[in-house]
Amino acid sequence: MSAIITRATVVGGHDGRAEIEVELTYANGGTSTISLDEDACLASLDTAGINSIDDLVGQPWSTVLPALELLGDTHARSRHS
Amino acid sequence: MTARQFVFPQAGDDLATLAARELPDLADAAQQLLSWNLHLAARRSTGLLPSDVVFTEPPPAR
Amino acid sequence: MLDLVIRNGFIVDGSGLPGRNGDVSIKGGKVVSVGGRAGEAQRVIDATGRVVAPGFIDPHTHYDAQLCFDPYAFPAIEHGVTTVVPGNCSLSLAPLRIDQRDSFSRMFRLIEEMPEAAFDAGVDWRWGEGFGGWLDALEQNIALNVAPLVGHSVLRMYVMGPEAQSRAADAAEIRAMADLLRVCLDAGAVGLSTSFVDIDEHYRPVPSRWAAPAELDALSAVLGERDAVLQIVHEFYDTELTIARIEHLAELSLRHGITTTLSPLFHTNGNNTGVQRVMAAVEAARARGAAVWPQVQTRPIDISFTLEQRSLMLLTMPAWWKVASIRDHAEKLAAVAAGRDALVAEMNAMSRRPNGGLGAGGFVVREVVHARNNDLIGRNIDDIARERGTSHGDTVVDLALDEDLGTWFIRASIGHDNSPVVGDLLAHPFVHVGASDGGAHVGSFSTFGDTGYLFSEFVRGTKSLSLEAAVKKITLDPASIWGLKGRGLLAAGNAADVVVFDADHIGRGPEIASNDFPGEGVRWIRRQEGVDSVVVNGEVTWSADAGYAPEARAGVIATRD
Incomplete structure (x- = not known):
């Protein structure tokens, strides 16, 4: 069972930076929403060769995975409270 | 209302060991687990943290 | 003698119960009475027409x-x-x-x-x-x-x-x-x-x-x-x-x-x-x-951004996104000047979207590079545009070029x-x-x-x-x-x-x-x-x-x- 990105929207992050809110829909119809911070999102777009968040819709969940893994070791920016 | 089923990692766990313990009958369990837990995807260096919530099922159908 | 009386206010005491008119009296750092008419005090605050509430x-x-x-x-x-x-x-x-x-x-x-x-x-x-x-x-x-x-x-x-x-x-x-x-x-x-x-x-x-x-x-x-x-x-x-x-x-x-x-x-x-x-x-x-x-x-939630750096705020405007993606500053500035028409058009189109991107009404100058632009701080781009008789997009591009893209903006109320x-x-x-x-x-x-x-x-x-x-x-x-x-x-x-x-x-x-x-x-x-x-x-x-x-x-x- 794999998840598909069904929505990607620019939203305001808690720390005053923009974020992308991504909705994933699973094969069972269940959905979950994750939020990518600016660095992670930009890296995801670069990795996928995408120039617009609209193009994320329809992509498999794994589109954002390479960027997240890359960021995990280098400059991943988690949320600040 | 209850939360999605989740567990906290045990000492020495990674997604593979956790998947083997929690989802022994599921093919490709570690990859499935990752798809349900994208918040853990950026942990190549630190791995799972003892306080991490790890979902052991997909989001409920609504 | 009381230390302080807050006289004749509308007392909303914090309980959630309906407010009532009266005095609040204080002595030694503590509340002495709530409601009614308090006695004399060393200091009096006239709270007529005002709410008196707990801190x-x-x-x-x-x-x-x-x-x-x-x-x-x-x-x-x-x-x-x-x-x-x-x-x-x-x-x-x-x-x-x-x-x-x-x-x-x-x-x-x-x-x-x-x-x-x-x-x-x-x-x-x-x-x-x-x-x-x-x-x-x-x-x-x-x-x-x-x-x-x-x-x-x-x-x-x-x-x-x-x-x-x-x-x-x-x-x-x-x-x-x-x-x-x-x-x-x-x-x-x-x-x-x-x-x-x-x-x-x-x-x-x-x-x-x-x-x-x-x-x-x-x-x-x-x-x-x-x-x-x-x-x-x-x-x-x-x-x-x-x-x-x-x-x-x-x-x-x-x-x-x-x-x-x-x-x-x-x-x-x-x-x-x-x-x-x-x-x-x-x-x-x-x-x-x-x-x-x-x-x-x-x-x-408000979001701050600048045209100097790639920002998710620019992601819905391909021409701006392309410019922001240029690493070299001089090259970036040159691209803004050369691509002006497309950038202006894109910004104007975005400003007309009711709830999208940099929608009008919430796009405000937050911080400027040059002191000569200090009077723009806190002002809406549309207001500045009206004053200058230019379009929304022209106003942004003019400011960007004047300030070497260093201006910071706020997109207010985005979450x-x-x-x-x-x-x-x-x-x-x-x-x-x-x-x-x-x-x-x-x-x-x-x-x-x-x-x-x-x-x-x-x-x-x-x-x-x-x-x-x-x-x-x-x-x-x-x-x-x-x-x-x-x-x-x-x-x-x-x-x-x-x-x-x-x-x-x-x-x-x-x-x-x-x-x-x-x-x-x-x-x-x-x-x-x-x-x-x-x-x-x-x-x-x-x-x-x-x-x-x-x-x-x-x-x-x-x-x-």
Whole structure:
């Protein structure tokens, strides 16, 4: 069972930076929403060769995975409270 | 209302060991687990943290 | 003779009951009478036509560092705030070993966005290492009340040293942390704060995130012994994780009889059902008897961005995105000049989208490069365009070229901005109004004025709450949740924390740049609107007529029952 990105929207992050809110829909119809911070999102777009968040819709969940893994070791920016 | 089923990692766990313990009958369990837990995807260096919530099922159908 | 009488006001006492006209009298820092006609006093405040309410309580702040050099937590008090809870999100200035100060400071400055110069100039560590010493030092020089949390990350650092950030604790270390927590609680901490989201300057999870559930359980048991509170900052950007944390908090609450609170909880239009599901989880926890309080802020979220750097704000404008992606500055500037027509057209199209991207009405100049443009700060691009007789897009491009792309802009109200929905959320009986983050993120946005905004937007605007209900939300409710004895209610014998305000005009004021912090750089603040007087433990600490009383230092460490 794999998840598909069904929505990607620019939203305001808690720390005053923009974020992308991504909705994933699973094969069972269940959905979950994750939020990518600016660095992670930009890296995801670069990795996928995408120039617009609209193009994320329809992509498999794994589109954002390479960027997240890359960021995990280098400059991943988690949320600040 | 209850939360999605989740567990906290045990000492020495990674997604593979956790998947083997929690989802022994599921093919490709570690990859499935990752798809349900994208918040853990950026942990190549630190791995799972003892306080991490790890979902052991997909989001409920609504 | 009484010390102070606040005469002939409309008393909204914090209980949520209907307000009534009368006097409030004060002597020796305590309320003597509420209602009726009070006797003579050394000082009288005429509150005719004004609301007289308990001082507001701000439950989620990071004033730890600012209070070291600013006893007023400026400008919190003038907004009516008389009690603050610092030490949230696992970080407090004590207990901390001397050799851990540098690493802690870097962590605090990053996570709470506090300028290094301000932190270093203000925090002198004169109290040594212990929590009690920190509170003693603080209490000598504060103009408002402080109900401090002790941070889980610093407890770990104190007990485990550098390994606090690399592994779970063993049984002996957990016992040592529990003992240390007891000491901190007995010294005056109102609870423990922990974080499940933060990272340090090396992108490493903060120490509290290395705690296994057994550690948090043991510390929660200590909180239960002392009737103290557990605060967490959870994965607030993820509904599912938030619900899981609520379930965990409910278990801890029931097992140890503690009050728990999580912050922040936001609403976004794109994930409208998320907040509903979170609140359903809270309601389920409450039905089981657990005390779980999500904190919700009143203010909407604003985003800052510049045309110099790639920003997600530009992602819906391909031409701008292309320009922002150019690394070389000179090349980038040349591209703006050369691509002007397309950039202008794109910006104009975007400005006409009602709710998208850089939509008109919320696109404001925040910071300029050249002093000659100072008069543009705080102004909407559309207003500037009208004044100049140019289009929205031309105005942006002209400014960008004039300032070498260095101008900073705000897209206001991009999240948590659906006021009817947020209003209903704030009015929910299980929602704890707070999460201001006062004293943090100082260079990004103002954390001041949330209380005024509660009244302007949600009492006068959406009418989601009555005046009395709104006052209760930020007075008796937080005092009860945090167990702050004798506060949050205007009643005889209680602490004389009082705010006098104009219900028709109280607001949050415009966001302005201020360079009042030590070191260089600006921070963002809001000055009060519609507040007349603020009394802390019987002392008139701020008034619209006289401003801040220079010698006012009536603040105390506000302890639990």
